Amino acid sequence: MTSSVFTEQYGRCRELLVQYRQAKSMTQVQLAEALNRPQSFVSKYESGERRLDLVEYLEIANALQFDPCELIRLISNEVLSEPTIxxxxxxxxxxxxxxxxxxxxxxxxxxxxxxxxxxxxxxxxxxxxxxxxxxxxxxxxxxxxxxxxxxxxxxxxxxxxxxxxxxxxxxxxxxxxxxxxxxxxxxxxxxxxxxxxxxxxxxxxxxxxxxxxxxxxxxxxxxxxxxxxxxxxxxxxxxxxxxxxxxxxxxxxxxxxxxxxxxxxxxxxxxxxxxxxxxxxxxxxxxxxx
Missing domain, CATH: 3.40.1350.10 (Trna Endonuclease; Chain: A, domain 1)
Known part of the structure; x- marks a missing residue:
């Protein structure tokens, strides 16, 4: 597994996390409050400045009420269809x-x-x-x-x-x-x-x-x-x-x-x-x- 900070897949993961938040009509501040975290936590992981670990990812999935496996399956399917160099x-x-x-x-x-x-x-x-x-x-x-x-x-x-x-x-x-x-x-x-x-x-x-x-x-x-x-x-x-x-x-x-x-x-x-x-x-x- 390559370093998640540097792959296109991780970039896609961040994009989807933003979309899930927006679909719930939640601001970064509101999500941060639900996570009991500062707003900068959400801002940094959405911009790629900060890497999420598994527990943090599951906490976000719970706060935004989406299936964490759904996002993984979606990215996996996109990777399989992506052309190589x-x-x-x-x-x-x-x-x-x-x-x-x-x-x-x-x-x-x-x-x-x-x-x-x-x-x-x-x-x-x-x-x-x-x-x-x-x-x-x-x-x-x-x-x-x-x-x-x-x-x-x-x-x-x-x-x-x-x-x-x-x-x-x-x-x-x-x-x-x-x-x-x-x-x-x-x-x-x-x-x-x-x-x-x-x-x-x-x-x-x-x-x-x-x-x-x-x-x-x-x-x-x-x-x-x-x-x-x-x-x-x-x-x-x-x-x-x-x-x-x-x-x-x-x-x-x-x-x-x-x-x-x-x-x-x-x-x-x-x-x-x-x-x-x-x-x-x-x-x-x-x-x-x-």
Whole structure:
């Protein structure tokens, strides 16, 4: 199941919830009163700013007096009849597979986006997740592939993949090792803690909160490991000064499975640690609100 915040199906679900409310001639304020919630609760889930959980959905269905299964069946039927991109382009799954395998750059790009999708699937199922958002890739002010609100704090997560050429399997110890490429897709101007600027492809300490490395290439299953930005190794590139090295994250970071420090296999454990330490940011600072 894909992250409900990002699918067309969830958008359709929101549209239907609005229609059900309007069919009852209820305002957002009146529905909120029936739910014993603030008006902003209704406004945010109808606009997509806030993700509903199952219990909340059932409460809304009860307040609006509609069958919750009816909405699900309606969306399911629409999804089944919706044409896929392969239908639109008139290509078969086999032809698309050949294109991806014959064009490594295309495979790498698609693989990265699929990894982000899988990451959203995992995160969206966590209790305590109040909102999930992906900002425009071209917005350089919003670094991070996935922005989430966990309980009352916002965290941005940078998603990266393993380099296939670096992967090794230790049959004796049943362990995997490799390296994740952790840098930007192109060079840009960054500001160092001293205020100096530098043009680089490397990422900064503090530029995001959590690194998520997808480990699909280890054993062909979708799983991730996670580390704090601050715990990642610094760059050792001799081209940079000591100040620059300390401020920049290494472009290649060793990764193993099972994970070793600073990585965690369970993002919830890491998030709870960060909450306890007072890390994360105010959701309103990055344009998110719960």
């Amino acid at each position: 392969m239908d639109e382009w008139e290509v078969t799954a086999q032809e698309l597979t050949i294109l991806v395998r014959e064009n490594p750059s295309l495979r790498g790009m698609l693989f990265g986006y699929v990894a982000e999708l899988k990451l959203r699937e995992i995160v969206s199922a966590f209790p305590g997740i109040r909102a999930i958002k992906k900002f425009d890739d071209h917005d350089r002010k919003k670094k991070g592939d996935l922005h989430i609100i966990y309980h009352h704090r916002a965290f941005n997560v940078e998603s990266k993949s393993l380099q296939t050429s670096q992967i090794k399997f230790d049959a004796e110890n049943q362990t995997w090792s490799g390296k994740a490429q952790v840098d930007a897709s192109d060079s840009r101007i960054v500001t160092l803690p001293s205020g100096r600027t530098l043009k680089t492809t490397l990422l900064l300490r503090g530029e995001f909160d959590i690194l998520a490395v997808n480990c699909y290439e280890f054993n062909q299953t979708w799983h991730f490991q996670f580390a704090r930005n601050r715990d990642l190794p610094c760059s050792s590139y001799k081209k940079y000064s000591p100040e620059e090295q300390d401020a920049l994250i290494s472009s290649l970071i060793p990764v193993t499975w099972p994970p070793r420090s600073p990585f965690h296999s369970d993002l919830r454990v890491l998030l709870d640690e960060m909450l306890e330490a007072g890390e994360g940011s105010d959701p309103s600072e990055i344009g998110l609100d719960c």
